[in-house]
Amino acid sequence: VRPGLVPRLQPTEVSILSKTEEPEKLEGRVVFQAIVDEEMLNDGGHVHGGCTATIIDMHLLDNAHLCPCDLTTGHGVFGVSQSLNTVYHSPALLGDKLRIVCTTLTVGSRIFSSRCEVRFWQSHPLALSAYVWLQRYGMVRDTD
Numbered sequence: 760v761r762p763g764l765v766p767r768l769q770p771t772e773v774s775i776l777s778k779t780e781e782p783e784k785l786e787g788r789v790v791f792q793a794i795v796d797e798e799m800l801n802d803g804g805h806v807h808g809g810c811t812a813t814i815i816d817m818h819l820l821d822n823a824h825l826c827p828c829d830l831t832t833g834h835g836v837f838g839v840s841q842s843l844n845t846v847y848h849s850p851a852l853l854g855d856k857l858r859i860v861c862t863t864l865t866v867g868s869r870i871f872s873s874r875c876e877v878r879f880w881q882s883h884p885l886a887l888s889a890y891v892w893l894q895r896y897g898m899v900r901d902t903d
Contacts, residue, residue: 768793768814768859787863792880795855805850806886814859815875815889816843838871838893845889849879856880870894 772790777783793814801807851857858880864872870892877887 767796771858789861791859793857793859795851795853795857797853800853803850804852806852806855808845808847811847811877811887812843812845812889815845815861815891816840838895840891841870841894842892843889844891845887847887848885851877851879851886855886857886858883864890868895 768791770789771792772788774788775785776788778786795806799806799810856879858878859875860878861873861875864874872890872892875887875889875891876885878885
């Protein structure tokens with residue numbers, strides 16, 4: 760994936776709202792749109808799994824102004840990926856317009872997590888879903 764991937768992601772929503780299931784808690788939500796181009800495809804003509812993993816892991820979750828956000832301080836949370844669990848539901852093809860939604864699940868003192876969904880913009884079926892767990896920078900224990 761070339762470094763030019765990030766400018767292709769156009770933010771359409773950034774919000775902090777009360778959680779539906781736990782109204783006393785807040786969740787961050789970031790929505791992007793992207794149109795699949797040739798550089799995002801694998802040899803089979805579908806969006807490459809490495810491309811979607813990069814979008815979710817590096818570009819959406821590791822930026823301070825995006826999700827996840829420590830809602831108590833309002834600052835972004837930087838971390839090292841511990842786990843990226845991805846399920847591919849339907850292949851995205853050249854020219855498809857995608858809607859990428861990332862929502863904060865938890866923000867703890869050491870670990871934080873987010874849920875991401877990639878949907879087809881026009882018809883809304885799920886192309887990909889992912890859960891990501893990260894550990895805050897500086898929280899790795901010494902092994903000595």
